[in-house]
Amino acid sequence: MHLAFDMSFTHTDGRWRLPGGWAGRTFPDLKMYAEMALIAERARLDMLFFGDGTGIPDTWQGSPDGAVRWGVGWPRQDMSPYIAALAQLTTGLGFGLTYSSTFMHPFYVARLLTSLNHISDGRIAFNVVASSRRADAANYGYDELMAHDQRYTRMNEFMDVCLGLWRSVTPEAIVMDPETGQFADPKQVHQLHHHGEHFDVRGPLSAAPADVVRPVLVQAGASPEGIAASAHFADLVFAQGGSIAAHVQHRAALDAELTRQGRRPDEVGVMWSKDVIVAETEEVAQHRRSQLLDIWTPEMVAVQLSNGAGFDLATLPDRFPLGEIGERIAKATGSKSGHFNRLIAEYGVDHVMTKDELFEEGRDRISGYSGVMAGTPEAIADHLEEAFEATGSNGGFMLSSHGAMPRALADIADLLVPELQRRGLFRREYEGSTLAENLLGKHMRDIENTTLVGREVGV
Ligand SMILES: Cc1cc2nc3c(=O)[nH]c(=O)nc-3n(C[C@H](O)[C@H](O)[C@H](O)COP(=O)(O)O)c2cc1C
Known part of the structure; x- marks a missing residue:
């Protein structure tokens, strides 16, 4: 079983004022991240994961004011320099x-990630996202978000270019022969000559090749186009x-698409997102769960729900059918x-909701209150074990926590991880030194040589 921890929102949405949070340190202090990285490495987690979006949520009432006022989904740094620094403090964590x-x-992006792979000795994963928010698009010159299928067509082409660039200079290219003074072998350096619908890139990559060739590639889109993109490159x-029933369905859809595209389903693991609060006793866990509701003001809920929906919920009538x-x-x-769509799946398209009910239900969900698994290490390990086995024991979990940081991560490290280790489900030591070895169980060079042979990707 593999475990990552999602750091995307550990500092936003009011979490900074939960009891048990950092005292005297605040976002974006690097020391705060350093502490988290050391905790994660002590627990032998596969990786810390940093999601991203670049717009301030501004769907609610067509303004970013609510998000700014309460720090909802904002601010967010570009995490690449942080990762460069954290990689110096750790040796196994991805x-x-x-x-x-x-x-x-x-x-x-290909050049930046190769540089980060050098700095981290091969411990980088790239989470490729299509983005689904107009606030992000507005920062890059678009009035409207590109159509959904176009975003995925572009993602596939984007990754074909990246893969082509990562393979355009082989790790053997650099010879540095002190006798002759020859630096590199031109036969190991190829131009790409990519001409596509979205990009024209000649190549080769201008960075020195990384030993691991490329980052571990991750994708989360769950629509048919998203699943097809995962099968294409992830x-x-x-x-x-x-x-667990929904996981089983998702896994089956992914397996079918992988097979359709000529890949073996066991090549691609799934990390299921799980929001957890772990504590020594059920009582303490439930108490911390109830504290999650305290930090959500009504405007925060409205901002977050509208942002998630991509739709201004201020314009809703008082009562409406969900469909x-x-x-x-x-x-x-x-x-x-x-x-x-989860609500529709649960209640049906004809279910009539009031705005108040929607906001109350929404607050319980987005605060983590209704979706979080709060409990003892044994109870949470039981659930993880069941979900893992039901989905073919291939992958693991992207743990996250709406709880106070760094305590929530330390509880995972000190309570949950030892329980999973006792059950023989989780490592006690890193198996290798690169992320591909630890997370995928193989050297990236072997993956490159075997799984992609015969596929028309890159050079
Ligand atoms: C664990 C996880 C992490 C994600 N991280 C991000 C992220 O950092 N940035 C982002 O824009 N979308 C993120 N997403 C959203 C997905 O990339 C995708 O846009 C979403 O699942 C909708 O995809 P679909 O339109 O194919 O259904 C994440 C999704 C999951 C499950």
Whole structure:
């Protein structure tokens, strides 16, 4: 079983004022992240994961004011320099970094990630996201978000370019022969000549090749297009939490698509997102769970729900059938996944909700109160073990916590991890030194040589 910890929102959405949080240190102090990285490495977690989005949530009332006032989803740093620093403090822990294929350029991203792979000795994962928010798009010159299927077409092309660039200079290219003075072998350096719908990139990559060739590639999109993109290039999939039955369904859809694209389903693990609060006793865990509600003001809820839906909930009538709102949201975002679609799945399209009910239900969910697994290490390990086995024991969990940091992570490290180790489900030592070895169980060079042979990707 593999375990990562999601740091995407550990400092936002009011968590900074939960009891048990940092005293005297605040975001974006590097020391705060250093402490988290050391805790994660002590627990032998596979990686710390940093999600990203670049816009301030501004859907609620068409303004960023609410998000700014309460620190909802804002502020967020570019985590690449942080990762460079954290890599110097650790030797086995991996780092997952997120960039959007809709807004970034593949040459820039491929070069940056190769540099980070040098700095971290091969401990980088790239979480490729299509982005689904207009607030992000507005920072990159778009009035409207690109259509959903276009974003995925672009993602696939973006990754073809990145893979081509990572393979355009082989690790054997650098010869540095002191006798002749020859630096590199031109035969090991190739131009790419990529001309596609979205990008024209000649190559080769201008960075020195990393021993691990490329980062571990992760993708989380769950629509049919998202799953097809995962099958196209991902080493690993991130997937939403939810019921074990939903995991089994998701895994089956991914397996079918992998097979359709000529890949073996066992090549691609899934890390299921699980929000947890672990404590020594059930009573303490439930007490900490109830504290999550205390920090959410009504405007924070409105900002967060509208942002998640990509739809200004201030415009809702007092009562509405869920299906009608679901359709408006799908039109606004092009996506059929997310919070409202989960509500529709649970209550049905004809269910009529009031605005107050929606906000109350929403507060319970987004605060983590209703979705979090709060309990003893034994109870949480039972659930993880069951979900892991039901989905083919391939991958693991992207743990997150709405709880106070760093205590919530320290509780995972000191209570949950030892319980999983006792059950023989989780490592006691890192198996290798690179992220591919630890997370995927193979050298990246072997993955490159075997799993992608015969596929028309890159050079
Ligand atoms: C564990 C996890 C992490 C994610 N991290 C990000 C992120 O950092 N940035 C982002 O824009 N989207 C993130 N997403 C959202 C997905 O990339 C994707 O846009 C979403 O699941 C909708 O995909 P779909 O339109 O294919 O259904 C994440 C999803 C999951 C499950």
